[in-house]
Amino acid sequence: xxxxxxxxxxxxxxxxxxxxxxxxxxxxxxxxxxxxxxxxxxxxxxxxxxxxxxxxxxxxxxxxxxxxxxxxxxxxxxxxxxxxxxxxxxxxxxxxxxxxxxxxxxxxxxxxxxxxxxxxxxxxxxxxxxxxxxxxxxxxxxxxxxxxxxxxxxxxxxxxxxxxxxxxxxxxxxxxxxxxxxxxxxxxxxxxxxxxxxxxxxxxxxxxxxxxxxxxxxxxxxxxxxxxxxxxxxxxxxxxxxxxxxxxxxxxxxxxxxxxxxxxxxxx
Amino acid sequence: xxxxxxxxxxxxxxxxxxxxxxxxxxxxxxxxxxxxxxxxxxxxxxxxxxxxxxxxxxxxxxxxxxxxxxxxxxxxxxxxxxxxxxxxxxxxxxxxxxxxxxxxxxxxxxxxxxxxxxxxxxxxxxxxxxxxxxxxxxxxxxxxxxxxxxxxxxxxxxxxxxxxxxxxxxxxxxxxxxxxxxxxxxxxxxxxxxxxxxxxxxxxxxxxxxxxxxxxxxxxxxxxxxxxxxxxxxxxxxxxxxxxxxxxxxxxxxxx
Numbered sequence: 001x002x003x004x005x006x007x008x009x010x011x012x013x014x015x016x017x018x019x020x021x022x023x024x025x026x027x028x029x030x031x032x033x034x035x036x037x038x039x040x041x042x043x044x045x046x047x048x049x050x051x052x053x054x055x056x057x058x059x060x061x062x063x064x065x066x067x068x069x070x071x072x073x074x075x076x077x078x079x080x081x082x083x084x085x086x087x088x089x090x091x092x093x094x095x096x097x098x099x100x101x102x103x104x105x106x107x108x109x110x111x112x113x114x115x116x117x118x119x120x121x122x123x124x125x126x127x128x129x130x131x132x133x134x135x136x137x138x139x140x141x142x143x144x145x146x147x148x149x150x151x152x153x154x155x156x157x158x159x160x161x162x163x164x165x166x167x168x169x170x171x172x173x174x175x176x177x178x179x180x181x182x183x184x185x186x187x188x189x190x191x192x193x194x195x196x197x198x199x200x201x202x203x204x205x206x207x208x209x210x211x212x213x214x215x216x217x218x219x220x221x222x223x224x225x226x227x228x229x230x231x232x233x234x235x236x237x238x239x240x241x242x243x244x245x246x247x248x249x250x251x252x253x254x255x256x257x258x259x260x261x262x263x264x265x266x267x268x
Numbered sequence: 269x270x271x272x273x274x275x276x277x278x279x280x281x282x283x284x285x286x287x288x289x290x291x292x293x294x295x296x297x298x299x300x301x302x303x304x305x306x307x308x309x310x311x312x313x314x315x316x317x318x319x320x321x322x323x324x325x326x327x328x329x330x331x332x333x334x335x336x337x338x339x340x341x342x343x344x345x346x347x348x349x350x351x352x353x354x355x356x357x358x359x360x361x362x363x364x365x366x367x368x369x370x371x372x373x374x375x376x377x378x379x380x381x382x383x384x385x386x387x388x389x390x391x392x393x394x395x396x397x398x399x400x401x402x403x404x405x406x407x408x409x410x411x412x413x414x415x416x417x418x419x420x421x422x423x424x425x426x427x428x429x430x431x432x433x434x435x436x437x438x439x440x441x442x443x444x445x446x447x448x449x450x451x452x453x454x455x456x457x458x459x460x461x462x463x464x465x466x467x468x469x470x471x472x473x474x475x476x477x478x479x480x481x482x483x484x485x486x487x488x489x490x491x492x493x494x495x496x497x498x499x500x501x502x503x504x505x506x507x508x509x510x511x512x513x514x515x516x517x518x519x520x521x522x523x524x
Contacts, residue, residue: 153359155355155356155357155359156359156361158324158329158353158355159353159355159359161329161347162327162328162329162347162351162353163347163372163373163376164347164348164349164376165376169376173361173372173375173376174361177361177363178361178363254362254363254364254402254404255362
């Protein structure tokens with residue numbers, strides 16, 4: 001569907017910064033009017049100073065990198081596992097029918113509930129966090145891989161068959177490009193979920209990472225530090241999401257030319 | 269028909285059926301005919317008569333329930349080289365431009381000249397200058413030209429067309445028929461084309477086969493003795509009209 005670009009006024013690029021500025025202003029106003037103590041709601045200025053401090057003494061970078069590592073490793077692990085299983089299930093309908101109930105059932109187990117178990121089993125280090133991330137990422141990637149492969153038109157499969165394409169050629173030249181839009185849609189969701197998985201794991205039991213930093217801030221009534229960690233997490237999720245969008249723009253150029261995507265949705 | 273030469277294609281008592289919820293559904297029954305090299309055959313029939321099934325059998329995409337199909341004297345047991353297939357809608361890969369779509373069959377065979385040959389083929393089907401255009405930006409007629417180019421680029425001995433112009437408007441359809449004839453005069457392939465358009469069949473073919481209702485067999489096998497090269501005006505000649513009436517009657521009898 002093609003429709004006219006929504007009108008956002010003369011300076012559309014100003015919209016984002018303007019919303020941010022208004023939010024900060026309202027926040028500052030709230031603090032001044034209510035006279036809330038800093039351990040309940042620190043003023044924007046205080047959070048800013050805490051951020052600068054955390055940057056200067058290396059706290060933010062050190063913990064941020066730990067979380068980043070967990071998020072990326074977990075995402076990679078989840079994507080590889082879900083991609084392989086999804087490809088296999090999409091090709092064997094019998095197994096898909098057999099396993100589908102278990103896959104869905106596994107999804108209804110809240111990750112928050114089993115995170116402590118994973119920490120008990122695999123220790124408070126990198127491994128347990130990576131596994132939590134991989135688990136939380138697994139389902140959306142699996143589903144989107146299967147849906148993507150099912151969306152390959154039967155007529156194009158017939159074409160490849162009539163041209164005597166090999167299994168590998170059919171995958172590389174037909175299934176991969178045809179399933180990629182839906183798969184990347186799953187990756188968008190997976191990337192942000194992975195951040196959530198890492199934080200959940202760190203809140204449950206860790207001695208480093210942004211989630212751990214939140215726990216520390218809370219324990220010391222350093223609420224400004226909690227804000228700093230939360231903002232860092234948001235920035236991390238946004239960056240990953242943006243990277244997937246970038247990949248879409250690069251790999252799905254054939255859709256973009258007729259149907260440009262926005263930041264929020266890839267294909268329409 | 270020269271009896272001595274091996275026909276390009278021959279069917280011997282071919283039957284086909286589909287398995288559906290209520291059991292086996294017979295689609296084709298005891299179909300026998302043969303197509304000599306270089307002949308242009310159109311298969312006519314009401315919708316649901318199994319025309320597409322017949323084409324899938326010839327392409328080796330579907331195995332017959334009984335009987336056998338010989339291609340160049342050899343039994344068909346699956347998809348094989350030397351057969352070009354054109355589908356109902358263009359069936360192009362949306363992520364490949366026109367040139368790359370045409371090059372696909374050669375690319376699969378690791379032909380080092382794939383792009384050059386695809387380029388030449390695009391000129392043949394009249395798409396010079398459209399090499400880099402994506403399928404989503406092509407009109408229906410142009411997309412079908414690309415599809416025909418893709419089927420011809422590997423220089424097949426047999427060209428199979430499944431209602432290739434079915435989704436085009438009447439004028440484009442006429443124009444594409446003319447184009448197909450022009451290309452056929454150049455390459456003189458053996459062609460089997462499925463259509464439900466009587467006039468299209470008569471205009472294009474050397475011979476028209478009419479399929480009956482399911483389970484279908486051949487109701488009429490008619491030679492079309494119209495001089496070639498044919499012009500569009502041939503459609504308004506008395507001989508054309510008489511043959512059209514015969515075909516119409518053959519289809520209509522079955523419809524009752």
